Amino acid sequence: MNTVTETIKIADSDIEFIFCEVKARLHKNKIIKYLSGLHDEDVKTIVDYLKNNAINTFPYEYKREYSIKDISVQRDVDSGLLFVKDADMSIYMRRGYQSKFRVARYYNNIRIEQDKRSPHCYTSNTFYPDEGSVIFDIGGAEGYFPLQWLRHVKKVFIFECNPEWIEALNKTYKDYKDKIVIIEKFVTDYTDSNHVTLDDVINQYNLHSEKLFIKIDTEGSEPAVLGGGIWLLKSCQNIRIAICTYHCKEHEDVFRNIFKDWKIETSDGYMLYYYDYYFSEPYIRRGVLRLENSF
Numbered sequence: 001m002n003t004v005t006e007t008i009k010i011a012d013s014d015i016e017f018i019f020c021e022v023k024a025r026l027h028k029n030k031i032i033k034y035l036s037g038l039h040d041e042d043v044k045t046i047v048d049y050l051k052n053n054a055i056n057t058f059p060y061e062y063k064r065e066y067s068i069k070d071i072s073v074q075r076d077v078d079s080g081l082l083f084v085k086d087a088d089m090s091i092y093m094r095r096g097y098q099s100k101f102r103v104a105r106y107y108n109n110i111r112i113e114q115d116k117r118s119p120h121c122y123t124s125n126t127f128y129p130d131e132g133s134v135i136f137d138i139g140g141a142e143g144y145f146p147l148q149w150l151r152h153v154k155k156v157f158i159f160e161c162n163p164e165w166i167e168a169l170n171k172t173y174k175d176y177k178d179k180i181v182i183i184e185k186f187v188t189d190y191t192d193s194n195h196v197t198l199d200d201v202i203n204q205y206n207l208h209s210e211k212l213f214i215k216i217d218t219e220g221s222e223p224a225v226l227g228g229g230i231w232l233l234k235s236c237q238n239i240r241i242a243i244c245t246y247h248c249k250e251h252e253d254v255f256r257n258i259f260k261d262w263k264i265e266t267s268d269g270y271m272l273y274y275y276d277y278y279f280s281e282p283y284i285r286r287g288v289l290r291l292e293n294s295f
Helices: 014-026 028-036 041-052 061-065 100-113 145-149 163-172 198-204 222-227 230-234 251-258
Strands: 073-075 082-086 089-092 134-138 155-159 180-183 212-216 239-244 263-266 288-292
Touching: 014 028, 028 041, 073 100, 082 100, 089 163, 134 145, 145 155, 163 180, 198 230, 212 222, 222 239, 222 251, 251 288
Parallel strands: 134 155, 134 212, 155 180, 212 239
Antiparallel strands: 073 082, 082 089, 239 288, 263 288
């Protein structure tokens, strides 16, 4: 399997996020000028948005439908963790998030990115976890993605390494221990005490005959995740993969080449992912590739 060895540096702290945002604002006119020369209707929508709004990762009007005012943030008395009430679920946040405003803003961003019109949305009306399938949520964080599918899938494996998120996940899914497996390891192309490959997880849990829905959102290390699934991806197993491509501008082409024999669709629209320190022309990036094998 061919992967990619490019250098990736993504903002990883509040200071770095602010730095990247300020830099993007300073280059807004340059970005508008470049995108205006592409003569593409989808890009024109972004240009029109940028001319009338501040630069944003999701440069689309649908975002206005979401507000932090709609989000109820509460504190769990026993653990001290903040959580969001959404339908019949309590979604817990990591211990470091002690501001209700920060939690509301974080959760609102999740809702924006997983709107069906979003370039970051993992699923579509025709691409989602089948009933009775097994979900791999690689890069689980707060564990939002599996929530809507819990009742009709067979099992969910959430891969997350941050101890604070592990604590929150255990609270969120405390009533679903029969269906949820939380694996506190990095998914990559080798296995040791802190890392694991896709192939080894498949073997350990005897998942060779299961329908799989694999979500991969790992801050730029997506190629290494695929590198640990060589045997899985060559198998005749029924597999759907939603893989993020926006962390690095080369990733969409890399993954299209790897999965050239699979059915491929993209999420709608584009992202302006200026939290990549190497953010540059053409500026716009597809957020997610949706992949389905043809066996």
